[in-house]
Amino acid sequence: MPDPLITDIGGHPAGEIPKEEMNQLYWEKLMIAMFGVLSSKGIYNLDEFRRTVESMHPDEYKKSHFYWRRLDAMANLLVEKGHINYNELVRRANERLASGRRDHAV
């Protein structure tokens, strides 16, 4: 029998649910816009997105946030479909990190 999907958590203990206002960060706005454009252009669909999130390592999934999952899935799908190159993605991300410009402003 296949393992249940990591997103299939109905009936599991939820623990304390944090209720705090979270400001949307600038990169999160840009990423959601990009996600929507790529989806509407037919680069990927909602079911592929869900399948990609479900293939995350369970520990990573538990630690992840809404926007991180979306960004990871978007990047993975673009690599999977040959639109971007994985090594180039890593190289450019590392360049950006090394430059100290994180663009995390609200």
Added chain:
Amino acid sequence: MQSSSGNRYALGDKVQIVDLMKAGHVRTPAYVRGKYGTIDHDCGNFENPEERAYGRVGRPPIPLYRVRIMQKHIWEDYEGPEGDSLVLEIYDHWLRPA
């Protein structure tokens, strides 16, 4: 009884949600598999998300229904009101007549 849409279930039909033991992307949560319910709404036909998730076409479109299940049937220790129910959308191939 066949519905006006030509789909095999009609409103009020009793169904069981089956466990297809299918790996990969599916839309039927584990906690309702094996449970009995009734057809609440015929949502129409949709391309199969279990195919679309892997870049395949997912045609022909398959019927999607809203199935109503009593909460006390889902959770043995359910403490809410007797008449509480849950309605969720289940694709045709996850259902069998009950």
